Amino acid sequence: MSWTRNGVISELPVMDWSSQQPMAGSQWQQYCATYGLEFAEAGAAVHSAGMMAIDTHQIAVQVFRHPSATGTALLVHGYYDHLGIYGSLIRFCLAQGLNVVAFDLPGHGLSSGERASIGSFQEYDSVFSQVLQKVQEFLPAPVYAFGQSTGGAILMNYLLKRQLTPALSPFREICLMAPLVRPKGWRSGRMVHTIASLFVRRIKRKFNPNSADSEFLRFIAQTDPLQPHYLSVRWVGALKKWIPYIEALPASELVVNIVQGDADQTVDWRYNLGVLQAKFPNLRLKMIAGGQHHLVNESPALQAEIYATMKEWLN
Template sequence: MAILSLAQLEDVSSNLRHLAFDPATDTVEKTASELAYLNYYGLDLSESFPGTRHYLGSMATGHFRIACQYWLPANLNSSLESGLQQAEIQKSGIKGTVFITHGYFDHVGIYGYLIRYLLQQRYAVVAFDLPGHGNSSGERVTIETFDHYVEVFAELLRRCEPHLPRPWKAVGQSTGGAILLKFLMAARPERYENPLESVTLLAPLIHPTAWRVNLWVYRLIHRVVKNLRRKFMANTSDPVFNQFVATRDPLQDRHIPLEWVGAMKHWTEEFADLPVCDFPVKIIQGDKDTTVDWQYNLKAIKGKLPNAKIMMVSGAGHHLVNESVSLRKQIFENIDV
């Protein structure tokens, strides 16, 4: 079994190289600590996908240093370095680029199944740790406003613009789905353009479960309590994943800052005021999800995005990217890529 020490994690997060998202200048070389990180989380895909090139580093944006990774399928790297046009790249079998936005408490390390699937489909893949998550900087698992998440995502797209193949698509899990919703619904030329051709939301967050009760508790205590203890829930039907997150993932945090709850509260209020958007998002939702109020959320999203297509997955919990093998197959095959 792979071993990852806290010292190695600290070395990774403290010494990430600048990424230009340009294979002509970025390096695939890894330090010993970076290799330990990749092996521990199963992100070293060199044997499973011969010829695939993986880049690990960071980008600076606003107040944050964001840990980023991208994977280029075999033959794509040389095509990009040769300056081939998009049509020529697509003739080589490369379908485009998919951007992944992860959920609250998550990080890129636990999205290996999705990354593998997308590489199998011949996509380049870009993923990043949200501020305060994984190997990114920022106060742990909190944010002043979801605007900061969207700003990071928009900046990531801007940096990738000259280099990664089109079309561009995105997949967001839970809070990552909220980020993509806000990105789509708030896009305007003076802020940022929307370059995404398709977006898939996995169990997107608008209201969490029991939001009315939780909101009452938040209003009662948020001025005097800074953090609440996190309770680990079985968010999938895969007990191995559930146990790993609860007991063996050193990048998991064990408290919930009330500031983050306040930012989520603002997001739920803001969503109600955002204009109707005609973008045809795809929503995949498990009917055993006890983390978000999915009945409310699906109705609310459909009201704001009338062209949304919804797929229910019987027996699936909240963390869809890490569901059991049979459910995960059903979920991934219905992602809009």
């Protein structure tokens, strides 16, 4: 692998939402090959990308256009992640006849910002809302939203913060996969953060197993050049402020679809589902027996179960 993060970024133009020209450049081609971001067999006619200036960030956005799209899927990845490792979800959405828009969150992947860090979860909200505005302006409706882990938290924040009703929601369907409210071990973790924040800015990351796909686990721990290797103390501080904020917001009538594994050791899923049930009493829930946290990169058998359920919801 001879590409570098800076090399790929140097080839990305300013994001042109009206362009349907495929990306070129040797660094870009190698990046796409590394993550398998070539979906001709799934119906992607054009794969375009660019950098979008949002607030103080430069956000890397990618668009996969279906030749006969009946809507658009907007994907939001999780903490430590980037859109390059969301190939299974991109392929699924294309197979449903949807265009796909995905972007790297600030501090992740090809986007700017201190790695795996954020000052406030409302920065994520601002980035998401501005990407959504462009999707609504340039790509066909209806819009379907998908969020994994922190991506699910960002979608939840967007919906509850604006007190959106079914009539006002910009989304046909909303699918949250292992959504974050609080992580596992949060009570002790926040105490450790209080002490650690006095002395350090980051803590070395532990690549704990979060999927039954051993090759995926090996790749992110040993090979993926876009994986952060440190937990940001600043990010944990932002989470500490966000949890009471989201828990205090009024409930919503929106129907939200949730997929959750019962072997998830990353988020406190039992607690989180209680919060989600209170916030979205009309939610639809699919529990995945044996499913761990990174549902987008679970074993093929569990992925098949997850995507079969989401296909039913979308249809």
